[in-house]
Amino acid sequence: MPRPAARDRLLEAARELFYAHGYSVSIDAVTERANVAKPTVYAHFKSKDALIGTVLxxxxxxxxxxxxxxxxxxxxxxxxxxxxxxxxxxxxxxxxxxxxxxxxxxxxxxxxxxxxxxxxxxxxxxxxxxxxxxxxxxxxxxxxxxxxxxxxxxxxxxxxxxxxxxxxxxxxxxxxxxxxxxxxx
The missing domain is CATH 1.10.357.10 (Tetracycline Repressor, domain 2)
Structure with missing residues (x-):
């Protein structure tokens, strides 16, 4: 089974972390969970708020x-x-x-x-x-x-x-x- 795309991994990781720990979770924690580099977040999302909006x-x-x-x-x-x-x-x-x-x-x-x-x-x-x-x-x-x-x-x-x-x-x-x-x- 192929590995999900980086964007999909980011969304899944962010959703899990936001739900379990709230929205103060850092982007670093999200990237670590998603196994992507931090610049990858900003290649897909303008900001943390944009990531939150997409997750929701x-x-x-x-x-x-x-x-x-x-x-x-x-x-x-x-x-x-x-x-x-x-x-x-x-x-x-x-x-x-x-x-x-x-x-x-x-x-x-x-x-x-x-x-x-x-x-x-x-x-x-x-x-x-x-x-x-x-x-x-x-x-x-x-x-x-x-x-x-x-x-x-x-x-x-x-x-x-x-x-x-x-x-x-x-x-x-x-x-x-x-x-x-x-x-x-």
Whole structure:
């Protein structure tokens, strides 16, 4: 099997280190983990912030790829599709090594709205809102836009509750609440 390209190794190393140790991880640590020279980072990324933004965008894209597969698997069953995001979140819990959502964590660390972390989270949330609205409509909601916003709050709640509740209960509770929202709304 061929060795991944330097850029891919950098992204993987940065994601692992940022998730496990936070964003104060040095570029030196990332290059060491990726087994590349420091100039390689700057050949691919303008700055550490650009690397962070790329890591977050890739993480979001991976989530949507996984979610799309699950939605396809549940095709023809709108209520089951609606709760798919919550089921996927619960599938990885309990996990004592869970450190929260990479995107939410980054937005909490980098407080300026211009930081790539905020941009990545905003794009992720926009995609989730659009998806929730489409799924709520298919599931028969009479207020899909309102329900989508409420589902996003539940979705984000699962990711933050998972920091202190490693049982998966938050995801199961959010799943039940999502079903109730569609039934009522």
């Amino acid at each position: 965008t890739a993480a979001s894209d991976e989530w949507f790829t996984e979610l799309d597969v699950e939605l396809e698997r549940r095709g023809g069953d709108p209520p089951a599709q609606l709760v798919a995001p919550f089921d996927l979140l619960a599938a990885n819990l309990p996990d004592p090594s869970y450190h929260g959502c990479l995107l939410v964590n980054s937005a909490a660390v980098f407080l300026t709205p211009e930081h790539p972390a905020h941009h990545a989270l905003a794009i992720h949330d926009e995609r989730m809102l659009a998806l929730f609205e489409r799924l709520a409509t298919a599931a028969g909601s009479t207020q899909p836009t309102v329900v989508a916003r409420q589902l996003l709050v539940l979705y984000d709640g699962v990711k933050t509750r998972g920091l202190v509740d490693h049982t998966g209960t938050a995801a199961r509770d959010a799943r039940a609440a999502a079903m109730a929202l569609v039934t009522v709304g």
